[in-house]
Amino acid sequence: MKQRYPVYLIQKTGNLPDNRQAQLLNWHRLLLQVLTRVRERGPDPEIAMKQKSILNKHTSLLKLYKPTNMKPPKSLIKMSLWVLLFFCSSRVMAQGPYPNTGDHQVCLNATEPYGVVLNAGSSYVWTLTPVAGANGTITPGPTPNLISVNWTSPGTATLQVVETNASGCVGDPVSILVTVNPLPTVTVNSVAVCAGSDATITATPGTAGTYNYVWTVPGGAANPGNVATFNSNVAGTYSVIISSTTTGCASASASGTVTVNAAPTLVVTNPATACSPNTADLTAAAVTAGSSPGLTLTYWTDAAATVPYATPTTATAGTYYIKGTLAGGCYAIQPVVVSTAPTPTVVVTDPAPVCAPNTVDLTAPAVTAGSTAGLTFTYWTDAAATIPYATATAATAGTYYIKGTTAAGCSAIQPVVVTAAPAPTVVITNPASLCAPNTADLTASAVTAGSDAGLTFTYWTDAAATVPYATPATATAGTYYIKGTTAGGCSTIQPVVVTVNPLPLPTVTGPSPVCVSVAGSESSYTTANVAGHTYNWVVTGGTIVSGQGTNSITVSWTTAGAGSVAVTESITATGCTGTNTLNVTVNPKPVTTPITHN
Structure with a gap:
């Protein structure tokens, strides 16, 4: 059996009051639709409720907006009112369908009521079939012809009802296509600004489109109205709800925070004048002493702090800019001036080479001739001039460093090379004694x-x-x-x-002349006895009876004539010898005749 009535729905902009006045108006409208068989074109009619007291605070005022294409005869209107009053009971009102028909759109997570005209004795089977992702949960209403659907996923779905009457006859399915629109999303940026500066607050929808904006702003801030972005210098939380002008769906509230930070104090003390090519360390604590604590310091070459200074720890002469930034982003910029004094000129002429162990006087004026006048010179063993050279006036071979310092304390360091050829090796062996x-x-x-x-x-x-x-x-x-x-x-x-x-000088002493010796008539000859000396005797015309090798000998003269006694004295330690000879005259002994006797 073909269903005579379509599925009805009501599009709400708020919760309908549960009172007889509202039900009466709804059923009145339904009756007019049934009697006139007119389907509305364009947007569904809207029943808007204003929470305004009429009789007392519990009475709601409902305003019915009549579609422009709906013009029932006055007689029908009068008849409908009488019929409505006659059947106006709690039972009838509970069974009545909702006033809107046809396909429609809802917002995600919305719970919408649906129904058809109740026929006595009929039963109704409702089904929900996803078409493009949409789905929901059907909850039965107070009578079989009424349900509500909680739409839980976006997309499209078909809502269908099949009626079976009291005779068991099944009617044609009646359905509508429901489009479930997703809720828009929105984010609000959080901004930290310095006191006196405006923050730009922007609501950014998750999906491009046209939206209405409803802002909630902190006390003291002007409400911007229906705009996506605006400026404010008032600290606090800014919240927005957006609604799509296409679907009417509203987002959850999103919030952003405006933080207004105090500007820091940045105190800059120019570093002491440096000597070129020395540099200044702009990051030294003394440069920004007295500034607000907790600043992050950065260094720039321009007053707007747009061009970073790459070497603030070794800053050369010039004007730079220090930017001190608090954790909240507020900052101050101050200039800092680096001054340098000129470096003196130190001219060093290496001294002429010397022969070791000779030394060089590095303090001689010729070594530093041509240097800047008035310098004080010091002498060092290392290029950094940290280890003094103690004997600059007697420098041995090597490389040293001369530091020339001005009265202002600026200095230059130059190397000086002392060249000393090695002394030759001379080996001497004393000649033999x-x-x-x-x-x-x-x-x-x-x-x-x-x-x-x-x-x-x-x-x-x-x-x-x-x-x-x-x-x-x-x-x-x-x-x-x-x-x-x-x-x-x-x-x-x-x-x-x-x-x-020296040679030894022996002297032979003994008798001369002598006679040819006879038994017991030997002669003695001597020389001085010196310890460590040896003696060797040679006798001519006689024989050595005793004492050879000593300083005294006994000689027996055997041959008359010219004789001699010679001694050679030797020094054991040196081997040097000396000889002395004593010439001796040896007289013959007499020749006695034999003894005669009678």
Whole structure:
């Protein structure tokens, strides 16, 4: 059986009051629609409720807006009023359908009532079929012809009802297409500004479109009205609800915060004048001492702080800008001036090379000739001039550093190189000891064997090698000096000792002349006895009876004539010897005839 009445709905802008006055007006409207069989065109009619007291605070005033294309005859209106009054009871009103028909749109999460005209004895089966994602939950109404749907997902869905009458006949399905519009979303930015500055508050919808804006602003701030963005300098929370002008759906409230921060105090003290090429550290605490605590300091080359200064820890001469920013973003900018004094000129001329162990006087004016006048010079062993050089007036080979400082304290450092050729090695071997009157040859190669090759040797009588020794090839006893000189002029002087030992001087004493010895008539000869000396005797015309090797011997003369006694005295320590001879006249002994007797 074909259903005679369509599915009805009501589009609400608020909750309908549960009172008989509202029900009466709704049913009156429904009756007019049924009697005239007129479907409205355009937007669904709207029943708006104003919470304004008429009789008392519990009475609501409903205003009915009549569609322009709905013109029932006056007689029908009068008849409808009588019918409505006749059937106006709580039962009838509970069973009545809602006044709007046809497809419609709802907002996500809305609960909408739906119904058809109740036929006595009929039952109704309601179904909800998603078409493009939309879905909802059906809740039965007080009578079978009425339901409500909570729309839980956006998209489109078909709501259908099938009526079965008291005779068991099933009517044609009746349906409407429901479009469930998503709720718009919106965000509000939070802004921190400094005192005296305006914050720009902006509501940003999640989806592009046309919206109405309803703002809630903190006390003291002007409500901007229906705008998406506006300026304010009042701290607090700014909330907005937006509604789509297309769907009428409203968003949840979104909020943003405006924070108004106090401007910081930035105190800048220019750093002390630096000596070029020295730099200043603008990040040093002393530069911004007295500023507000907790500032983040940044450094710039322009007053607007748009061009960063890359090397604030090594700032050269010029004007820069320090920006102090609080955690909330407020900042102050102050200039800072870096001043530098000129660096003096230090000219260093390396001293002429010397031969070790000679030294150089680095304090000599010639070393720093051409430098800026009036400098104070100091001397160092390192390029940073941190380790003083204690013996600048007697500098040995090496690289040192001369620092010239002005009266203002600015300085320059330059290296100075002392070159000292190494002294040659001269090895001296004293010649062997000699016995007088022999001499030593100091020019013999054995004397300087082991010295550096290629040396030129000269011979001197003094250690400073200022008095030449004229006869080095026949050197007598004494100490002399040999100077070995390289081709580069460097030399070494070494002493050489010539030892000439004296000869012993023995003297033979004993009788002369003598007679040819006879038994018991030997002669004694002696020389002085010296410890460490040895003695060797030679006798001519006689024989040594005893004492050979000592300083005293006994001689037996055996041959008349010229005889001699010679002694050679040797010094054991030096090997030097001396000989002395005593000539002895040996007289013959008489020749006695035999003894005669009678």
